[in-house]
Amino acid sequence: MAGRSHRMRVIFMGTPQAAVPTLQRLLESGHEVIAVFTQPDRPVGRHQVLTPPPVKEVAQAHGLPVYQPEKLKTNEEVQALIRALSPEVIVVVAYGKILPGWLLGIPPLGCVNVHFSLLPKYRGAAPVPWAIAMGETVTGVTTMLMDEGLDTGPILLQRACEIGPEETAPEVTERLAHMGAELLVETLEGLREGRIEPRPQEEAQASYAPLLRREHGWVDWTLRAEAIRNRIRGFQPWPGAWTTLRGARLILWKAQLESPPSGEETSFLPGTISAIERDAFVVVCGEGTRLCITEVQLEGRRRLPAGEFLKGARLSVGLRLGQEAPPDDRP
Numbered sequence: 001m002a003g004r005s006h007r008m009r010v011i012f013m014g015t016p017q018a019a020v021p022t023l024q025r026l027l028e029s030g031h032e033v034i035a036v037f038t039q040p041d042r043p044v045g046r047h048q049v050l051t052p053p054p055v056k057e058v059a060q061a062h063g064l065p066v067y068q069p070e071k072l073k074t075n076e077e078v079q080a081l082i083r084a085l086s087p088e089v090i091v092v093v094a095y096g097k098i099l100p101g102w103l104l105g106i107p108p109l110g111c112v113n114v115h116f117s118l119l120p121k122y123r124g125a126a127p128v129p130w131a132i133a134m135g136e137t138v139t140g141v142t143t144m145l146m147d148e149g150l151d152t153g154p155i156l157l158q159r160a161c162e163i164g165p166e167e168t169a170p171e172v173t174e175r176l177a178h179m180g181a182e183l184l185v186e187t188l189e190g191l192r193e194g195r196i197e198p199r200p201q202e203e204a205q206a207s208y209a210p211l212l213r214r215e216h217g218w219v220d221w222t223l224r225a226e227a228i229r230n231r232i233r234g235f236q237p238w239p240g241a242w243t244t245l246r247g248a249r250l251i252l253w254k255a256q257l258e259s260p261p262s263g264e265e266t267s268f269l270p271g272t273i274s275a276i277e278r279d280a281f282v283v284v285c286g287e288g289t290r291l292c293i294t295e296v297q298l299e300g301r302r303r304l305p306a307g308e309f310l311k312g313a314r315l316s317v318g319l320r321l322g323q324e325a326p327p328d329d330r331p
Contacts, residue, residue, distance in 0.1 A: 011087040013037040017054040018177040019093035022114055025181035033064055034085050039096050040068045073100040101148050109191050111146040114180040120206035123151035129169045130209035133234030137163050141180040143187040145198050154198030156187050168236045214239045221271035221322055225289035229255050243322040253303055254295035258282050271322045279307035
């Protein structure tokens with residue numbers, strides 16, 4: 001626990017579950033969280049139930065004042081409020097809004113962002129899904145001083161970790177959320193004591209992780225099986241890596257790499273089912289590689305092990321998936 005001399009006046013800005021560990025760690029470490037800003041409640045699910053963000057629920061459970069403005073940039077009321085609160089630092093974790101310039105200059109120690117990548121790689125809204133989808137085996141967490149660019153500010157501290165070969169985006173995100181919480185507390189102590197020298201990012205090394213759209217999940221069967229499997233792991237829970245089966249969207253939830261058996265038909269086009277097993281089916285991918293699909297979900301249905309799906313799916317060797325035209329703005 002930080003001593004009372006270490007207490008800092010902190011405004012916290014965050015929205016999803018991934019931001020919750022940092023808020024909780026701030027409270028545990030003795031800092032004074034004077035306000036929490038989060039996104040407005042949104043309709044969720046099939047029945048569109050108005051649902052508060054996870055950060056709001058945790059903040060209210062601790063008796064913290066919560067603010068949910070629709071806009072920041074031109075909101076004079078919010079600007080006056082934040083100036084009156086006089087925060088020493090503003091901590092931002094997946095808030096979901098771009099901070100305006102007037103806000104960045106208010107806290108003496110700046111606005112510190114916890115970003116789930118090793119910047120300057122994977123700047124943007126979806127760093128974990130894209131890192132996995134692109135086949136990265138290492139990622140990490142960065143704390144940075146925010147500027148008016150998109151994750152372009154000076155780096156404060158970083159921690160790296162491996163991505164397991166079976167890990168999915170939700171699993172990696174949960175791990176990074178806890179790593180980021182610890183790194184943030186360490187960062188605040190370092191800033192307060194003047195031990196951290198912010199360093200500029202190397203622009204030549206920058207890459208981007210844009211907000212995911214449904215089109216990003218479309219499976220291009222001409223890619224190698226490993227690349228497709230990375231997308232299956234990375235694009236969970238949404239938009240999912242998906243193809244089409246007789247015009248219906250088919251989400252691929254789990255798959256393994258498969259070696260083509262000797263003597264198997266080699267003239268199959270990518271996307272063609274080359275084998276059907278008791279609990280899986282095999283699809284031809286780019287360069288003759290094979291992907292063994294073990295869990296799927298047909299549009300409007302529930303997730304099923306492939307073996308159960310096969311009982312009613314009427315699949316056959318030679319059937320080609322993804323025959324419909326691909327989305328126009330796929331990556």
